[in-house]
Every structure is written in C-alpha cells, then in structure tokens.
Amino acid sequence: MSTTKRDKSPKGEGFSPTFQIRIPPDLREQLNTEAAKDEMSLGNWFKELARNELKRRGIEPKG
Structure with a gap:
C-alpha cells in the first residue's frame, strides 16, 4: 500500500491546466x-500513477 499523501506545497504560479477524460461509472x-485506499483524491492518484509510469520508462517526471 502506498503512503503518498497529497502534496500541498505551492507549485509555480498557480493552478495547473485541467485534463478531462470520460470514465465509465463502473471503472x-x-x-x-x-x-481512497491510498488516502488520495482520484486526481492525485492519477498523477502519482503517471509519475510512476514515467519512472518505469526511465523518464524523470517534471512537476
């Protein structure tokens, strides 16, 4: 189980651009x-998932 929590530190000059996707209700x-098991919002969970995938591919995530 992950222990990553929400990063509340300020980043840059304000809000990041939004990224909207359609997800079936069951998914x-x-x-x-x-x-929720990781005590994260879905948005932060997706960001962590994306960062981990970049690292897996040998790419250092930015931001």
Missing part, C-alpha cells in the same frame, strides 16, 4: 476505491 468506482 470510476473501482478507481475511486483504490485512490
């Missing part, structure tokens, strides 16, 4: 459940 429920 959304599964994703929400897993994010």
Whole structure:
C-alpha cells in the first residue's frame, strides 16, 4: 500500500491546466476505491500513477 499523501506545497504560479477524460461509472468506482485506499483524491492518484509510469520508462517526471 502506498503512503503518498497529497502534496500541498505551492507549485509555480498557480493552478495547473485541467485534463478531462470520460470514465465509465463502473471503472470510476473501482478507481475511486483504490485512490481512497491510498488516502488520495482520484486526481492525485492519477498523477502519482503517471509519475510512476514515467519512472518505469526511465523518464524523470517534471512537476
């Protein structure tokens, strides 16, 4: 289980641009459940997932 918590430190000059995707309700429920297990919002869970995937591919994540 991950212990990553929400990073509340300021980043740059304000809000990041939004990224919207459509997710079927059943999949959304599964994703929400897993994010809650890690005590994260779904948005932060996706960011952590993306950062981990970049690292797995040998790319250092920015931001």
